[in-house]
Amino acid sequence: MLAQLLANGIILGATLALGAIGLTLTYNVLNFANFAHGSLLSWGAYLAFAFALAFAGSTATGFGPLSFGWPLLFALILSATLTSVLAIVVDFLVFRPLRRSNVQVALVIASFGASLMLRNLIIVIWGPEPKYYTSDIQIQQAILPGVRATPDQMFVVVLALVLVVVLHLFLTRTRLGKAMRAIADNPVLAEVSGVNVRNVIYWTWVVGGSLAAAGGVFYGLTVQILPEMGFNLLLPLFAAAILGGIGSIYGAVLGGFVIGIASDLSVAVISPGYKPAVAFIIMILVLLLRPSGILGEKK
């Protein structure tokens, strides 16, 4: 039973890790807590849903035991692109004017407002009912003694890990990735060293938005797609980013899995109704005991 809860936690952790990476990146590069980040996950999930619906007429069949085939993977890529565009548009319309007008503190309020607007736009477009990528019911298979998972769930965990490795290579091997880390470390020094800050800000949204879209689709595949999913994930995402250490990408991945696993394991001890509060309690403990997080630098 514990092994099963652990497996469930790892599956949730895959969504949280991808979402927390984007959150910690924008936090670090743009220096504010973006409360609209959760809504990017929702939008990623819904955009992929819309594209998958549009491709549904094609004759493609699912991959082996998975519930989906090429249509959803193409939909995921298109959705990641559009979610990045959405993030850049929100930045252009709302955050950039506020950064300019020297009212940084208002950024948090603006992002909170943007998050509620984005979530309610989903209700206006797609309605409040839950959606699913497929109407097929997948059977859980025993993958280890005492642990059952659907093929989709295993796919989600594997693809999340692949994305993390790709991101690692991007940040350590490419010029752009290094520039991103440089701005996160020391924006002024990066700028005088010739880093094009504006360009890097765009790419930060692209990376954060794409991973958010992937996280949203993963959540949609393993749970369901709901307008409030992103808002409900916001607290676990922040908890993951703070636990890992704000600004630390590897910390965000670690934090995502720890929060996911802790939330699902908690069901063994406390009422499942309080599962969403676990992330909050962990976050308060981290803030009390080690505010810089596990992998964060002390400031």
Added chain:
Amino acid sequence: MIGLFSYLVFFLIIASVFAIVCLGLNLQWGYTGLFNIGVAGFFAVGAYSYAILAGPHHAARLGSFGVPFLPALALSMVAAGLAALLVGFPTLRLRDDYLAIATIGIASSIQLVATNERWLTGGTQGARNIVQPLAGAFSSPLRYNLFFLAMMVAFVAVVYLALERMVNSPWGRVLMAIREDETAASSLGKNAFAYRLQSFVIGSMIIGLGGALYASFITFISPEDFLPVLTFQVWAMLIVGGSGNNRGAIIGAVLIWGLWTGSGSLAQMVLPADLQVKGGAIQIVLIGLVLMVVLIFRPRGLFGSRKALIGHGATVPE
């Protein structure tokens, strides 16, 4: 005509509940620069505390204490203050935005308690038959509402005057000094953490008072009343009215509540029944737009003080 008049009275009672909540948030944000995004949570603590303390005997949930109106309000404020202490203590020493994240957390945790603990709150069924002050002393509902409105106006006035005295006292000046430049204030020997915590707790107590008054007027509360959209409305009120100005907070509350109910009635008239849910979503988008436009083009709000604007976050190169 009478219908319209009694609707106006009802509208003003709710607007004055919001005015009190908005004044509490103004102490935190406008004067001290604290992001409280858990307004709905502290409001809920005040409302449920009142329901439990002042409630009649109730078989299904806690609450047969029969505490009289004013002491019940005071104790509800204390409960909201304790909740504020719980989040403020670990977070007020840290970066500004950690408080924002923690307050979102406490608001959703309070929502979970309200939903899950039926013995305490009535769960999703809500707490019913909450005691109204002086219930039965008036001959008609309209007269009772007129009395309640007069009482609410008095409460708004008392809170307003108390806050004006507080922010214009040496204590209030230290708050503003910390808001503008924490390092300078600390170097003058002011303990920024202690002042922040005081401001946060007092502000949350005022928000809790708003919640208790709301429960005592509506007589029925459920977890649905304390969704994040409530926090969003109060923030829109404060930003539009102008943070750092208590009069602005009151006027903002009436204006935004007017816009909210007005657009809601319009949506009800115009939209067919199956699109009503979308109407509620459009309302939120509308208020969001108003908030964004004010933040970007008139960050002082209608009446805000210019001084409330200086950012204390690090700048991002543009």
